[in-house]
Amino acid sequence: MVAKSGPSLIYRTHPYVRVYCALLVVITVALAPKPTTVAACALIALAACFAARLPVRKLLWGLVPLISMVAGLYFLGLLAGNNPNVESLHKSGLFLMRCWTAFAVFAALRTSIGWACFVKAVEFLRLPVLLTLVTGSILRWVDTLREEATNVNNARLLRGGNRRPIYRRSVDIGLISASLMIRSLVRAEDVANAMELRGFDGRLTRSLPMSIAPSDFCPLCLMAIILALLWWVP
Amino acid sequence: MSQPILAISELSVTYPNGHHALDRVAFTMLEGESVALVGANGAGKSTLLASIVGLVQSEGSVLVDGIPLRRNTLPDIRGVVQLLFQNPQDQLFLPTVADDVAFGPLNFGACAEDVPRLVAQTLKSLGIAGYEDRDPHRLSFGEKKLVALAAVMACGPKLLLLDEPSAGLDPRGRANLVRVLNNIDVAKLIATHDLEFARVVCSSAIVLLQGRVAAQGPIDDIVADHDLLESVLLL
Numbered sequence: 001m002v003a004k005s006g007p008s009l010i011y012r013t014h015p016y017v018r019v020y021c022a023l024l025v026v027i028t029v030a031l032a033p034k035p036t037t038v039a040a041c042a043l044i045a046l047a048a049c050f051a052a053r054l055p056v057r058k059l060l061w062g063l064v065p066l067i068s069m070v071a072g073l074y075f076l077g078l079l080a081g082n083n084p085n086v087e088s089l090h091k092s093g094l095f096l097m098r099c100w101t102a103f104a105v106f107a108a109l110r111t112s113i114g115w116a117c118f119v120k121a122v123e124f125l126r127l128p129v130l131l132t133l134v135t136g137s138i139l140r141w142v143d144t145l146r147e148e149a150t151n152v153n154n155a156r157l158l159r160g161g162n163r164r165p166i167y168r169r170s171v172d173i174g175l176i177s178a179s180l181m182i183r184s185l186v187r188a189e190d191v192a193n194a195m196e197l198r199g200f201d202g203r204l205t206r207s208l209p210m211s212i213a214p215s216d217f218c219p220l221c222l223m224a225i226i227l228a229l230l231w232w233v234p
Numbered sequence: 235m236s237q238p239i240l241a242i243s244e245l246s247v248t249y250p251n252g253h254h255a256l257d258r259v260a261f262t263m264l265e266g267e268s269v270a271l272v273g274a275n276g277a278g279k280s281t282l283l284a285s286i287v288g289l290v291q292s293e294g295s296v297l298v299d300g301i302p303l304r305r306n307t308l309p310d311i312r313g314v315v316q317l318l319f320q321n322p323q324d325q326l327f328l329p330t331v332a333d334d335v336a337f338g339p340l341n342f343g344a345c346a347e348d349v350p351r352l353v354a355q356t357l358k359s360l361g362i363a364g365y366e367d368r369d370p371h372r373l374s375f376g377e378k379k380l381v382a383l384a385a386v387m388a389c390g391p392k393l394l395l396l397d398e399p400s401a402g403l404d405p406r407g408r409a410n411l412v413r414v415l416n417n418i419d420v421a422k423l424i425a426t427h428d429l430e431f432a433r434v435v436c437s438s439a440i441v442l443l444q445g446r447v448a449a450q451g452p453i454d455d456i457v458a459d460h461d462l463l464e465s466v467l468l469l
Contacts, residue, residue: 114369116329136329143371190324193289197312198389199341207333208350210367 010051010108014216015117016124021223022048022109028227029101038097040230045104052108062103070096115139120210129204136207145184152176236264238297239393239421240286240315245294247281247445255281256292257445263421265392270432270453271425273442274467279425280320282442283395286423287317299392313342315393316386320401322378326370331357331381334370338389356388360414376407380414387418396424400431427468429457441466 010018025048029041049059074092078084109118119136123129156172164172240263247256256278263269271279285292288308296303299314316338319325328334335353344352357363362380365373370381379399386394399415400408408431415422415435426432432439432453439456441449443466449456456462463469 114329114372116333116369119329140327140329140371187324190319190321191327194319194325194327195337197287197289197317198338198385199309199312200337201309201341203341205337205340207329208336208353 008051008053010048010112013219014210014212015113016121016210016212017216017220018109018113019118019121020220022105024220024223024227025105026102028231029098029105032231035094035097037230038094038101041227042097042101042104044226045101045108048108049104049111052112054108054111058107059104062107063100066096066099066103070099115143116207117210120207123206124209124212129206132206133204141184144187145180148183149176149180152180236266237300238262239265239267239299240423241295241297242286243295245282245285245292245296247278247285247290247292255290255445256285258294259442259445259447261440261447261450263393263423266419266421267438268415268422268424268436270436270439271423271442272427272429272432272439272456272466272468273425273448274427276444277442277466278445279442280397281445283317283397283423283425286395287312287315289317313389314391315395316389316391317395318383318386318397318399320397322375322382325382325385326378329369330366331362331368331370331373331384332366334381335384335388338385342389352388356384359417360384360387361410376403376410379403379407379411383414391420393421393423394418396422396426398426398428399424400426400428429463429468433457441468443467 013021025041025044029038029045032038032041070092073095074088077088082088115136119132119139122135123132153176156176162169242262243260245256245259246254248254259278259282261269271282273279281290284290286296286298286303288303288305288311292303298311301307301310301314303311326334328337332350332353335356336349339349339352340346353366354363357365360380360383362377362384365377365381370378373381383399396415399411403411412431412434415424422436424432424436436453438451439449439453440447441456441462448466449459449462460469
């Protein structure tokens with residue numbers, strides 16, 4: 001067994017297993033026909049969030065765009081001539097619960113593992129190397145971009161950026177976005193140089209896998225059984 | 235007698251905006267030698283390092299381990315010479331330290347079964363054993379420098395180019411880097427304006443001023459020559 005760090009159960013499972021469990025729950029919640037199955041998956045997701053020590057504030061913030069999206073779709077439906085009956089409200093509520101559960105599962109996963117483990121876990125499934133390489137690069141880039149954006153924004157705030165009128169702040173945000181874009185292009189060029197210097201000639205290579213024992217898959221089997229029961233038991 | 239690992243003559247670099255970054259630079263380095271490339275900001279140190287590995291278009295002659303620098307010889311040259319970037323953030327791009335260190339050897343044809351052992355050995359030799367599964371992005375600056383150094387050392391270079399290796403390091407990280415570099419027995423060309431760092435790592439120095447070689451000789455003589463250092467804007 002590896003990766004036994006952290007106090008809660010979720011940190012005691014192998015990172016690959018966490019990824020596969022998350023994917024299983026998301027697939028189940030996306031396809032499950034019964035609201036009870038979706039609700040049970042939502043409870044599992046909530047438990048995973050608490051086990052991963054995900055701050056409640058983050059979990060609630062995730063609801064804002066989801067409620068906006070579902071409410072927007074509902075009202076668009078009304079504008080298109082759908083009847084505002086209980087059934088359509090029920091469907092929208094169920095859709096909201098599916099979306100939130102998927103969000104919560106990925107939020108718990110993101111809190112408990114780094115993007116590196118996610119990419120390795122996907123590679124372990126022997127998916128095409130181009131797909132995993134591109135996924136890894138995008139995740140890494142998003143991480144770097146977020147960090148740089150936070151640094152730049154902090155620098156802006158420390159120099160009184162939020163005391164300017166709102167239109168000036170919008171201009172600042174635009175300039176910062178442009179600057180981040182240029183910086184990421186320059187960084188991309190430097191990274192490309194570093195790769196080329198270490199012999200990269202366009203051939204795609206898989207990353208080094210983490211060691212995983214058959215016993216590490218026990219939690220995954222348990223999760224699969226639970227989800228199967230939730231799906232089939234009336 | 236040691237063979238020349240690097241022989242440069244009449245090397246000039248002109249950027250597209252017309253700026254002459256290097257002007258007829260010439261010097262030779264022997265196998266195993268450690269040479270400091272000192273100069274003020276904008277003297278052309280980084281450009282010189284980049285031109286040796288073919289990242290910058292240059293005129294003149296560059297021979298690395300007897301291989302002339304040309305477009306078609308770049309793969310061979312990069313098997314011999316490696317460059318440590320000033321910013322390790324730019325050099326580390328893979329999910330884990332082990333992947334990053336393994337990247338070069340795998341590209342240069344090392345046997346995939348031997349690579350994990352090579353990675354562990356390289357990390358151990360640099361005092362960062364056990365870092366294999368860590369995310370390079372989450373390390374401290376000093377640790378990133380060492381991991382970037384491990385990544386280039388794992389390629390087995392005969393000549394190591396280092397761009398401002400001591401920049402941004404705290405005294406402990408700097409002392410650690412000095413110890414590590416002094417234990418590496420490949421030839422090193424170190425671009426720096428940290429004269430004290432250069433003195434403890436290198437035996438000789440080349441002084442650049444506005445893209446030209448202003449002086450070269452034993453490091454102790456160069457550091458002791460205050461008039462020279464003042465004239466090249468290092469004092």
